[in-house]
Amino acid sequence: MNHAEGLEVSADGLSVVLTSVSSDSHTWNLVVLQLVLEELGHQVHNLGACVPDELMISECLRLRPDLIVVSSVNGHGFHDGLRLIRQVRSRAELAGTPMVIGGKLGIAGPGCDRSRAQLTAAGYGAVFEDGTGLTAFQSYVGRLAIGQAS
Template identity: 55%
Template structure:
C-alpha cells in the first residue's frame, strides 16, 4: 500500500548581484526552515545567469530575493526580466524584499514597478515577517506525495 506524506516546499534564497550582505540571507533561511520550508541559499552577489540556471536545476516552489544595499529596484528589474524570459520559470513565484532604493525614492512606487515588471510580491524592509511567511505559504504550500510501497 502506498503512503501519503507531505513534502516541505522548496524555496531558493538569494541576493541581487550587487549585494554582498549575508546576514539577511541567513535570517531568511532560518525563518523559512523554522516555518517548514526547505531552503537552497545561493548566497550573496549571485549573477543573474546563475540564479536562472539554479532555478531551472532545483525547480523551487518559490524564490526569495533579498536586497540590503538599496539597489533592489535596479538589479531586481534586470533579474526578473531574465527569470521571466526563461519559459521554464515563467510562472515561478518570485518575491523581492528589503531596501529597494538608496535615496528618497518612494518605496510604494518602486514596489509597484517591480510587480509590474514580473515579481509576484514586494516586501519593504520594514515588512512584518509573519506576513511574508503567510504569503509564501499561500504560493508554495506543502504538497501531498505518494510513496510507492
C-alpha cells in the same frame, strides 16, 4: 495559469531558492530568511551573496523551485531586481514560478509605491520592503504553500 494553483507541496514543504542580487554582498539577511523558511517547514537552497544573474537562473532551472526569494540590503534591490525578474520571466521554464523580493530596495527608503508597482508589474508576486517585518512574508509563503497565493 496561476503556478500556485497547481503546486503540489511535498511533506517537506516548498522548495525555495533564496538569493541576493548580484551587487549585494550581505549575508545576514539570507541567514535570517533561511531560518524563517526552514522553521515554516520548507527546504531552502541558499545561493548566498553577490549571485550573478546567470548563476541564479541556471540554479533555478536545475532545481525547479516552488518559490524564488530575492533579498537585498545594499539599496540597489529595485534596479537589480528589475533586471533579474526580466531575465527570469524570459525563460519559459521559470515564467510561472512565484518570485518575491524584499529588503532595502532603494536608497530613498521604504514607501515608494511607484517602485513597488514596477516590480510587481515586471513579475514579482510580492514586494516586501525593509522595515515592514516578516509577518507579511510569512503569510505570503503560507498561502503559497496551500495554493492560495498568486
